[in-house]
Amino acid sequence: MNCLVTGGAGFIGSHLSARLLREGHRVVIVDDLNDFYEPGIKERNVARLQPADRIALHQLDITDKPALDRVFAAEKFDAIVHLAARAGVRPSIQQPLLYVQTNIAGTMNLLECARAAGIRKFVFASSSSVYGVNSKVPFSESDPIFKPISPYAATKLAGEAICHSYHHLYGMDMTCLRFFTVYGPSQRPDLAIHKFARLIAAGKPIQVYGDGTTRRDYTFIDDIVEGILACIRGKFGCEIFNLGNSNTVELRYLIELLESALGRKATIDRQPEQPGDVPVTFADIAKARRMLGYDPQTKIEQGIPKFVEWFRQQA
Secondary structure (H helix, E strand, O other), X not given: OEEEEEOOOOHHHHXXXXXXXXXXXXXXXXXXXXXXXXXXXXXXXXXXXXXXXXXXXXXXXXXXXHHHHHHHHHOOOOEEEEOOOOOOHHHHHHOHHXXXXXXXXXXXXXXXXXXXXXXXXXXXXXXXHHHOOOOOOOEOOOOOOOOOOOHHHXXXXXXXXXXXXXXXXXXXXXXXXXXXXXXXXXXXXXXXXHHHHHHHHOOOOEEEEOOOOOEEOOEEHHHXXXXXXXXXXXXXXXXXXXXXXXXXXXXXXXXXXXXXXXXXXXXXXXXXXXXXXXOEOOEOOHHHHHHHOOOOOOOHHHHHHHHHHHHHHOO
């Protein structure tokens, strides 16, 4: 299989690409290697992928339709996994137009390329952020989600709607995956677990927004990759799936796990709650279990030591 992975130089994308390569597939990565975080990290992610003769990197921005057209003219894809996006709730509040351009217009560009090339399989990376402040927990794919509370969440919700329209109009096999707080080795340095680990190890204070009782459904990267692979292999028409661990973890407990794994106490710098942050995320994964065979294996008590083991190796 020849698979296009947009954002393939990033955290989730590089893990997925490595797994596809191990299974004998060819992977084409489209990634602009932007400076949202250190581009060298993404370059090293790609450099580690093996075998090199089954990997190709096209450095381009998905908002550049002519550049995408050239990639699709040169390659024939069996499946597209669209992970490329501007990520993060707080940065989206500062740069909403950038998020609209990349996450909505960029997704439209890819769908148009896929339609023109006759590609049937399209997997879109959405986010648990689309649920907003959801009064019902755990979050189910059937819940009404018309009240996103950040531009990032709104762009992901728009991406899902666009994907649905392309399934309806052109019969593309479309799966939208709502990821719940993915973590693990090679995690982006701006994300909480990686940032906290770096600061705790250096003896520096960590900023905690609110009282530490916010809860997240932390999901280990290996489990996320299994869910994506199940979508590539199966045929679903048009479906939305939650990919989470289906277990919520308080922020203060997460910090305790990091302290234990690092062997150092954290210095807490209390900050007010941030606009756009939700108090809880909690995935109902019954649908993914039933239709994908999705069965997350790594609990937070196992995943944090695995992350810290990788983190120490980077020092």
